[in-house]
Amino acid sequence: MSGVHLIRRGEVAELRLDNPGKLNALSMAMLNALVAHCDAIERDDVIRAVVLSAEPARAFCAGADIAEWGGYSPRDFARHWVRAGHRAFDRLARLAKPTVAAIYAHAFGGGLELAAACDARVLGPRATLALPETGLGIVPGWSGTQRLVRLIGEPAVKEMALFGRRIPAERALALGFAAEVADDPTAIAFAMAERSAGLSPRAVEIAKAMIHAAADEDRAAAIEALGSAAAGAAEDRAEGVAAFGAKRPPEFSGR
Structure with a gap:
């Protein structure tokens, strides 16, 4: 069943996106599950670090599920959909425990904004970043124009949002978005999380x-x-x- 799964691995917890049939696109149910899992992690004194991963698909996360948000009225889109994304991503960003995203494939739109809410990111060599919202008649609405600008700077975000360009993994590393580019980003992410779990x-x-x-x-x-x-x-x-x-x-x- 698609969703966001919380998997406890001793002192490291894994949050796994599981909607591969839709390139791990985010639904309202997945956003709500992310909030609930973050609350559970915060209360669990055994967990000391978190890895955000995704079920294998052609994308780490293709963004928001268009089939879901496309049916919202303009008012409800802003009032419910956009706010739900902010609530989930802000909850992840403000976890007291460190978070690492393992991004083996494309992170587009909301998927990129989700990864930006983590403390560190490890990319696979074929991963790319993009903000395709303007091609759909909308704008990045889940912190792409705010948190992401603070993270990688205005020019790179403008390239993606205003000109439709994609940023490859090695450039993401140079911009400081990625801690590392590796063939097995999940293994590196878990190694980072386990190292953090050994600290105070x-x-x-x-x-x-x-x-x-x-x-x-x-x-x-x-x-x-x-x-x-x-x-x-x-x-x-x-x-x-x-x-x-x-x-x-x-x-x-x-x-």
């Missing part, structure tokens, strides 16, 4: 939040999360909670 999980989580703040990836939430974590680790927090429960004034020590 708390330090990795904090480092990711700090880097996201610098890159303007939900900067306000990242700063508040870091501040809340620091305050939450202080003795004053325990005293404040205890005083509230005992209905007495707190005696803060500043520690």
Whole structure:
């Protein structure tokens, strides 16, 4: 059955796109499943890193399922379809745990935007990137003009969105989109995830939040999360909670 599957492999979880009959195109059900799986991963203290992969097809992900979104009214397209994609991709991008995408074939439109929401990407030598939306009378709507511009720069995104050009794997590596180009991108992605799983999980989580703040990836939430974590680790927090429960004034020590 098509969907997004969560496969636990000890400290590394795999999120696998499974819609090969449609080149792993994303449906509303798949977007909702991605959110649910990310929530489950966040709550699972055993999982320390995530690999995003796809069932074998001619594309890693051909983007959004045209047969599904083509039936939406203009209002519902913007209100429901576009927002659902943002909700799913933002949830993936803001996982506290590091994510690596294994891209063995083409990543087009929403598939490229999905890969951009990961922390790192490994491409197969024949993989290509594209933003074909303008050829369908729409525009990149799931962060292709925002997150992707921050990641690889305005000129490359304009080439894809305004001129219909495709970016091959080696150029994606030169642009910094890919961490590596390899014959077996899934094996490399798992090796990276397993290496991350051996690092301090708390330090990795904090480092990711700090880097996201610098890159303007939900900067306000990242700063508040870091501040809340620091305050939450202080003795004053325990005293404040205890005083509230005992209905007495707190005696803060500043520690």
